[in-house]
Amino acid sequence: MISAAILGYGTVGAGVYKVLSMNRDLIKGRVGEEIRVKYVLDLREFPGDPVMEVLTHDYSDILNDPEVAIVVETMGGLKPAYDFTKNALLAGKSVCTSNKELVAEHGVELRKIAAEKNVNYLFEASCGGGIPIIHVLDSALTADEIDSVSGILNGTTNYILTQMMDAGQDFSDALKAAQDMGYAERHPEADIEGWDACRKIAILSSLAYGKHISYKNVPTEGITDIDAADMEYAGLMDMKIRLLAASRRTEDGVWAMVAPMLVGRDNMLYHVDGVLNAVLVHGNAVGDTLFYGSGAGSLPTASAVSGDVISAARHLRRTMASDWKAEEMELMPLDEIKHAFFVRFSGTEAEAEAAFGKISPLRLAGRTEEFGFVTEVMTESSFRKAASAGNVIKRIRIA
Amino acid sequence: MISAAILGYGTVGAGVYKVLSMNRDLIKGRVGEEIRVKYVLDLREFPGDPVMEVLTHDYSDILNDPEVAIVVETMGGLKPAYDFTKNALLAGKSVCTSNKELVAEHGVELRKIAAEKNVNYLFEASCGGGIPIIHVLDSALTADEIDSVSGILNGTTNYILTQMMDAGQDFSDALKAAQDMGYAERHPEADIEGWDACRKIAILSSLAYGKHISYKNVPTEGITDIDAADMEYAGLMDMKIRLLAASRRTEDGVWAMVAPMLVGRDNMLYHVDGVLNAVLVHGNAVGDTLFYGSGAGSLPTASAVSGDVISAARHLRRTMASDWKAEEMELMPLDEIKHAFFVRFSGTEAEAEAAFGKISPLRLAGRTEEFGFVTEVMTESSFRKAASAGNVIKRIRIA
Numbered sequence: 001m002i003s004a005a006i007l008g009y010g011t012v013g014a015g016v017y018k019v020l021s022m023n024r025d026l027i028k029g030r031v032g033e034e035i036r037v038k039y040v041l042d043l044r045e046f047p048g049d050p051v052m053e054v055l056t057h058d059y060s061d062i063l064n065d066p067e068v069a070i071v072v073e074t075m076g077g078l079k080p081a082y083d084f085t086k087n088a089l090l091a092g093k094s095v096c097t098s099n100k101e102l103v104a105e106h107g108v109e110l111r112k113i114a115a116e117k118n119v120n121y122l123f124e125a126s127c128g129g130g131i132p133i134i135h136v137l138d139s140a141l142t143a144d145e146i147d148s149v150s151g152i153l154n155g156t157t158n159y160i161l162t163q164m165m166d167a168g169q170d171f172s173d174a175l176k177a178a179q180d181m182g183y184a185e186r187h188p189e190a191d192i193e194g195w196d197a198c199r200k201i202a203i204l205s206s207l208a209y210g211k212h213i214s215y216k217n218v219p220t221e222g223i224t225d226i227d228a229a230d231m232e233y234a235g236l237m238d239m240k241i242r243l244l245a246a247s248r249r250t251e252d253g254v255w256a257m258v259a260p261m262l263v264g265r266d267n268m269l270y271h272v273d274g275v276l277n278a279v280l281v282h283g284n285a286v287g288d289t290l291f292y293g294s295g296a297g298s299l300p301t302a303s304a305v306s307g308d309v310i311s312a313a314r315h316l317r318r319t320m321a322s323d324w325k326a327e328e329m330e331l332m333p334l335d336e337i338k339h340a341f342f343v344r345f346s347g348t349e350a351e352a353e354a355a356f357g358k359i360s361p362l363r364l365a366g367r368t369e370e371f372g373f374v375t376e377v378m379t380e381s382s383f384r385k386a387a388s389a390g391n392v393i394k395r396i397r398i399a
Numbered sequence: 400m401i402s403a404a405i406l407g408y409g410t411v412g413a414g415v416y417k418v419l420s421m422n423r424d425l426i427k428g429r430v431g432e433e434i435r436v437k438y439v440l441d442l443r444e445f446p447g448d449p450v451m452e453v454l455t456h457d458y459s460d461i462l463n464d465p466e467v468a469i470v471v472e473t474m475g476g477l478k479p480a481y482d483f484t485k486n487a488l489l490a491g492k493s494v495c496t497s498n499k500e501l502v503a504e505h506g507v508e509l510r511k512i513a514a515e516k517n518v519n520y521l522f523e524a525s526c527g528g529g530i531p532i533i534h535v536l537d538s539a540l541t542a543d544e545i546d547s548v549s550g551i552l553n554g555t556t557n558y559i560l561t562q563m564m565d566a567g568q569d570f571s572d573a574l575k576a577a578q579d580m581g582y583a584e585r586h587p588e589a590d591i592e593g594w595d596a597c598r599k600i601a602i603l604s605s606l607a608y609g610k611h612i613s614y615k616n617v618p619t620e621g622i623t624d625i626d627a628a629d630m631e632y633a634g635l636m637d638m639k640i641r642l643l644a645a646s647r648r649t650e651d652g653v654w655a656m657v658a659p660m661l662v663g664r665d666n667m668l669y670h671v672d673g674v675l676n677a678v679l680v681h682g683n684a685v686g687d688t689l690f691y692g693s694g695a696g697s698l699p700t701a702s703a704v705s706g707d708v709i710s711a712a713r714h715l716r717r718t719m720a721s722d723w724k725a726e727e728m729e730l731m732p733l734d735e736i737k738h739a740f741f742v743r744f745s746g747t748e749a750e751a752e753a754a755f756g757k758i759s760p761l762r763l764a765g766r767t768e769e770f771g772f773v774t775e776v777m778t779e780s781s782f783r784k785a786a787s788a789g790n791v792i793k794r795i796r797i798a
Contacts, residue, residue, distance in 0.1 A: 019542050019684045029609065030541050030722050124539070130685035132539035139538060140523070140531035142429050143418050143705030210428065268691060271670045278689075285418045285702035286529035289692035290677075292667060293685060303684035306542030314720050321713045323429050 002031070002313050005039035005062040007084055008075035009051060012098045012125070013040065015302025016072055017051060020309065027306075031313045038068060063087055070312045072305060073097040082106055089113045089121060094316070096308035098125035098301055104199035104215045108206070108326050115319045122308035122320075127200040128153060130300030131293040132307065133279045137207040138322055144283025146208040150246035150399065153200040155275035155295040156184045156191035157223050157243040161260075162273045165231050165240055171224065183275055193222035194243060194258040201245035204279065205256050207322070209249060211329035213256060219334045221259040230396060232364050233342065233372045239264050242272075244399055255332040261399040262342055268292075269399070335381035339397040346370045347391030355389040374398065401430070401712045404438035404461040406483055407474035408450060411497045411524070412439065414701025415471055416450060419708065426705075430712045437467060462486055469711045471704060472496040481505055488512045488520060493715070495707035497524035497700050503598035503614045507605070507725050514718045521707035521719075526599040527552060529699030530692040531706065532678045536606040537721055543682025545607040549645035549798065552599040554674035554694040555583045555590035556622050556642040560659075561672045564630050564639055570623065582674055592621035593642060593657040600644035603678065604655050606721070608648060610728035612655060618733045620658040629795060631763050632741065632771045638663050641671075643798055654731040660798040661741055667691075668798070734780035738796040745769045746790030754788040773797065 004020075006013045020027065020037055028034045039062050040051050059080075062068055071088040073095055075081045081102050085095050089110060097103065102110075103126045114121040124134045128151070137146070152158050156178055163174040175192065178184035190196045202215035223243050234241050239262045247256035263270045268290045272278040277295025282288050294300035311320065345352050352359050352373060359373035370393055375383065383395065403419070405412045419426065419436055427433045438461050439450050458479075461467055470487040472494055474480045480501050484494050488509060496502065501509075502525045513520040523533045527550070536545070551557050555577055562573040574591065577583035589595045601614035622642050633640050638661040646655035662669045667689045671677040676694025681687050693699035710719065744751050751758050751772060758772035769792055774782065782794065 015684075023542060023544055023683070026544055026609075027542060030720065032720070130682075131688060132535055135534070135539040136531055139710065140534040140706055141702070142709040143422060143426060143702050145422055145425055210425075268670065271667065283529075283702060284422070285414075285698045285705070287693045287696075287699050289530060289690070291688070291690055293688035297686075299684045300686055303540070303542050303682060306684070307539055310541040311538065321429065321431070 001034050001036055002069050002316070003036050003038040003067040004070040004072060004309060005041065005068050006037060006072040006074060007041045007059070008073070009040050009042040009044070009046065010074065011298045012301045012305065013072070013074035015298035016074060016305045019299065019302045019306040027310060031310055033313065035309060035313055038065070059084055063091055069093055069316055070309055071095045072309060073099055074305065075099065076101065078102055078105060085110055086113060089117055089119060092117050092119055094119040094122070094312035096122045096305050096312055098305050100126040100196070100199045100203065104202050107203065108212045108324055111322055111324055112326065118317050118319055120312050120315055120320055122311060124308050125301045125304035127203050128277045128279055128291070129293065129295040129297065130303045131277055131279060131291045131295065132304065133204065133291050134207065136281070136291060137204065138320070141281065141283050141286060141289070144285045146281060146283050147249045148247070148282040149201070149204050149208050149279065150244055150269070151201070151279035152242055152269055152272050152277050153245045153279070153295065154191055154197045154243060155277055156188065158272065158277070159183045159275045160192070161223060161226065161241055161243065164226065164228065165234065168228065170228050171226060192224055194220040197243060197245040198258045201247055201256055201258060205247040206324050206329070208247070208281070209254055209329060210323040211325050211327045213329045213331065217331050218256045218258060223260050225394070226260055229344070229364060229367065230394070233344070233362060234262055236362050236364070237262065240270050241396065242269055244269070246399070252336060253332040254329060255337045257337060259397055261397045263399045267399060336379055338377050338379050340377045341375045341383055341395045341397055342372060343375060343395050344370055344372050344393040345391050346393050351389070351391055355386045400433050400435055401468050401715070402435050402437040402466040403469040403471060403708060404440065404467050405436060405471040405473060406440045406458070407472070408439050408441040408443070408445065409473065410697045411700045411704065412471070412473035414697035415473060415704045418698065418701045418705040426709060430709055432712065434708060434712055437464070458483055462490055468492055468715055469708055470494045471708060472498055473704065474498065475500065477501055477504060484509055485512060488516055488518060491516050491518055493518040493521070493711035495521045495704050495711055497704050499525040499595070499598045499602065503601050506602065507611045507723055510721055510723055511725065517716050517718055519711050519714055519719055521710060523707045524700045524703035526602050527676045527678055527690070528692065528694040528696065529702045530676055530678060530690045530694065531703065532603065532690050533606065535680070535690060536603065537719070540680065540682050540685060540688070543684045545680060545682050546648045547646070547681040548600070548603050548607050548678065549643055549668070550600070550678035551641055551668055551671050551676050552644045552678070552694065553590055553596045553642060554676055555587065557671065557676070558582045558674045559591070560622060560625065560640055560642065563625065563627065564633065567627065569627050570625060591623055593619040596642060596644040597657045600646055600655055600657060604646040605723050605728070607646070607680070608653055608728060609722040610724050610726045612728045612730065616730050617655045617657060622659050624793070625659055628743070628763060628766065629793070632743070632761060633661055635761050635763070636661065639669050640795065641668055643668070645798070651735060652731040653728060654736045656736060658796055660796045662798045666798060735778055737776050737778050739776045740774045740782055740794045740796055741771060742774060742794050743769055743771050743792040744790050745792050750788070750790055754785045
């Protein structure tokens with residue numbers, strides 16, 4: 001019997017409690033021992049819920065119980081999650097978490113402490129919900145030099161963009177719909193401004209390239225400026241707009257970025273609609289691989305956390321290998337990142353060609369005051385220079 | 400330094416040699432020790448190839464060298480691969496393989512021997528080429544009860560079906576094109592009759608459901624009967640025909656099957672074209688997940704084998720957990736498996752409705768001698784009974 005404790009009985013914590021309970025026998029078979037949730041920490045009471053039998057309001061009950069080998073941190077936020085996690089690791093307990101803020105901010109330090117204590121700090125659920133992408137990078141695609149990671153890592157924004165494209169809604173209506181469906185929070189900034197996806201691509205890129213990438217260094221644009229006309233142009237090009245979180249290893253260095261991008265039908269990410277997530281990974285031997293599934297939700301996220309609990313149980317007192325070094329990755333400056341750009345332009349075709357070279361104009365019915373075109377692949381700084389001549393209404397990068 | 404030996408310097412073996420060499424430093428960083436290929440076993444000579452320095456024609460060189468901790472079996476076939484593998488495991492060496500025939504036939508026994516010897520028998524490359532699906536089932540989706548596994552597991556047939564659909568080729572021309580491209584062998588039966596996919600779904604289902612499923616018990620149909628008219632009907636229904644290898648855990652038991660099936664646009668497998676592979680896994684917590692990538696080819700397959708070599712190196716003298724029990728899974732009889740069927744029918748609508756109930760006929764331009772329709776979901780035996788009234792030209796299951 002292996003004892004675990006869950007910190008926080010919110011959506012994810014309750015999901016973990018449920019998964020470990022509903023699949024108890026199966027998990028016992030796979031681990032070789034039963035995993036028992038001995039404590040659930042929450043400040044609230046849950047009258048009538050069976051969790052009351054194991055509920056505690058005092059973290060020291062967990063920290064000081066030598067039977068507890070695995071701590072599940074599903075509180076979110078940096079405080080007190082950081083202290084609770086660090087103290088659990090220092091006490092020789094493995095920690096499994098869904099807390100992307102904490103992993104992005106302190107993950108490399110917490111993995112180091114775990115290794116020093118021969119335990120594990122696991123965070124499959126921090127990126128891509130139920131998609132086992134951390135596992136794949138940590139343990140499966142280990143023979144490859146990874147060149148590229150790009151993904152739809154935020155279900156809220158993908159739902160909004162899908163609604164805008166399919167139902168012709170404008171941004172504010174689609175956001176309202178997402179809030180009504182429970183897919184977006186009342187304060188949706190972390191999602192719609194791209195901050196959530198930014199933390200996730202920083203974590204995935206750190207694992208993929210083996211050096212620490214701070215989310216603070218990842219240029220990030222959200223989707224609040226995307227409008228119905230953008231969607232019409234995308235349709236005209238047989239493309240879709242996705243909030244992509246991407247990083248690449250190029251000859252000029254590694255870059256990372258979060259921004260709405262245009263994606264063509266031959267890219268599998270084109271087909272990822274609604275609240276689903278997907279991550280496309282390219283390795284120098286394996287080529288393109290894609291991992292797809294539910295990026296959020298109580299049970300999918302709990303599946304990932306619970307899978308980590310099982311890994312921790314299978315590796316008690318033995319740190320699993322990881323390629324996340326503390327050394328900071330120097331990212332290419334935004335100015336040097338290259339894309340083709342879709343441009344909405346209010347001047348004449350001659351003005352557009354004077355600034356951007358030969359173009360093929362795209363025109364929307366009934367919209368005579370502007371047209372669109374796609375540039376050659378160019379750096380951000382070259383684009384800015386060309387755009388400085390004026391008349392550029394908007395630009396969207398092409399993936 | 401960890402020493403490895405490669406058995407067979409064919410397409411995959413040479414790929415493994417190349418991947419371990421081109422990514423040597425990176426792999427050293429991830430393992431903590433260098434992995435050196437000390438021997439390559441092949442009966443042939445390779446004048447001028449650097450492999451000559453480590454080439455041997457005698458397996459006992461490898462078996463009797465205590466330095467060799469990991470054996471890579473990329474010979475294929477059952478003999479002598481089975482004896483070589485078993486002897487390596489008995490000698491305390493881990494074995495990593497791409498040999499699906501051997502894994503499907505003797506995998507459960509070989510994993511048992513590996514566990515008894517505290518080593519590992521790993522076979523990521525046996526299913527889905529570079530897609531890390533074995534890893535996902537063995538180590539990642541471990542908290543889930545898996546309900547369903549279905550995939551496009553054979554790139555050759557997917558290429559042929561894609562050509563038939565997109566280029567309007569008939570089966571024999573598409574097969575010829577696949578042979579010219581090197582995607583199909585001169586004796587393509589193992590692919591086009593579904594035998595390759597059958598072995599793969601037997602392996603994946605054994606891992607997913609935790610009991611041994613013999614490929615001999617999996618009903619298997621190939622794609623040789625699919626013709627241009629089938630593709631036209633599929634287009635009319637906005638569907639594609641895929642050779643699906645599938646298994647399900649239902650209320651009535653577990654079934655497995657390989658057959659061409661019609662797949663709609665809302666199924667991610669619809670979007671998997673050409674030689675690519677994909678596997679859709681449904682778990683009771685995680686929901687739907689999809690894993691996509693190159694199902695064959697020297698480097699993608701070598702990526703998977705080499706990833707296993709790294710796992711074996713990280714787990715020397717320590718067997719990784721696995722849920723593949725020797726106990727035989729009793730599969731549902733074919734007669735009880737349920738699908739909706741697409742039917743091509745040569746009689747009248749009244750005759751079709753007399754046999755199958757209310758139908759909505761589908762008619763191809765210029766083809767008056769038949770029409771198509773889709774049945775309700777029914778068992779294979781109910782279908783056979785309804786079809787026994789006559790006039791059924793063909794039936795294709797709907798996924």
